[in-house]
Amino acid sequence: MRIRLGLARRREAPVIALMSRDLVEHGIPSSWNEDRVLNCLVDSSFVVVVARHIRQVAGFAIAEFTYNKIHLDLLAVSQGYQRQGIGRQLIEWLESSAKTSGRKIMSLEVRASNTGAMGFYNRLGFYEESVKHDYYAGKDDAICLHRRLNSGLASIDSC
Numbered sequence: 386m387r388i389r390l391g392l393a394r395r396r397e398a399p400v401i402a403l404m405s406r407d408l409v410e411h412g413i414p415s416s417w418n419e420d421r422v423l424n425c426l427v428d429s430s431f432v433v434v435v436a437r438h439i440r441q442v443a444g445f446a447i448a449e450f451t452y453n454k455i456h457l458d459l460l461a462v463s464q465g466y467q468r469q470g471i472g473r474q475l476i477e478w479l480e481s482s483a484k485t486s487g488r489k490i491m492s493l494e495v496r497a498s499n500t501g502a503m504g505f506y507n508r509l510g511f512y513e514e515s516v517k518h519d520y521y522a523g524k525d526d527a528i529c530l531h532r533r534l535n536s537g538l539a540s541i542d543s544c
C-alpha cells in the first residue's frame with residue numbers, strides 16, 4: 386500500500402476532528418473540534434501531519450514544539466489501516482523534525498484504558514513518567530510517557 390506523509394491541508398481538518406472524536410476521545414467530551422485543528426494548522430508552534438492513501442486521510446498526528454521538546458497531542462490511524470506501520474511512520478516523521486530543530490524529548494499523554502496505544506508506545510521505546518489522575522473528564526487517568534530523541538526508535542526487528 387502506498388502511503389504518503391505530508392502536512393495537513395485545511396480541507397482535511399473536518400476528517401481529523403472526526404477521527405479524533407471517534408478514535409481517541411470516545412466516551413469523553415470531544416475537545417478537538419474542527420476549529421481547534423484549523424488553529425493548529427496556522428500556529429507555527431504546532432505541526433499537523435497526515436498519512437494519505439490515495440486521497441484519504443489514513444492517519445494523522447498533531448504535535449506542539451516547545452523550547453526543548455515535542456509534545457504529541459493527538460495520534461490516530463483509521464481502523465482499516467491499523468497495524469500496517471502508519472502510526473510508527475507518523476512518529477518517525479515527527480521525531481525527525483524534532484531532532485532537526487534540536488528538541489531532545491518527545492512526550493505525550495495516553496488514556497490509561499487505552500491498552501492498544503500503550504502497547505504501541507511501549508514498542509516504540511516510550512517510558513512512563515507519571516500519572517495524572519482523572520485527567521480525561523474525570524473518567525480516565527492519563528499516563529504521561531516520554532522518550533529521549535538521541536537514539537533511534539526501537540527496532541521491530543530487534544526482538
Ligand SMILES: CC(C)(COP(=O)(O)OP(=O)(O)OC[C@H]1O[C@@H](n2cnc3c(N)ncnc32)[C@H](O)[C@@H]1OP(=O)(O)O)[C@@H](O)C(=O)NCCC(=O)NCCS
Binds near residue numbers: 459463471502509
Ligand atoms: C495506537 C495507533 C496510533 C497505532 O497505530 P498503527 O499504525 O496501528 O501502529 P503500527 O502499525 O505503526 O504499530 C507499530 C508497532 O506497535 C505495536 N502496536 C501497534 N498497535 C498495537 C496494539 N493495539 N497493541 C499492542 N501493540 C501494538 C506493534 O508492535 C506494532 O508492530 P507490529 O504490528 O509489527 O506488531 C492506532 O492503533 C490508533 O490510531 N488507535 C486508536 C487511536 C489511539 O489510541 N491513538 C493514540 C492516542 S494517544
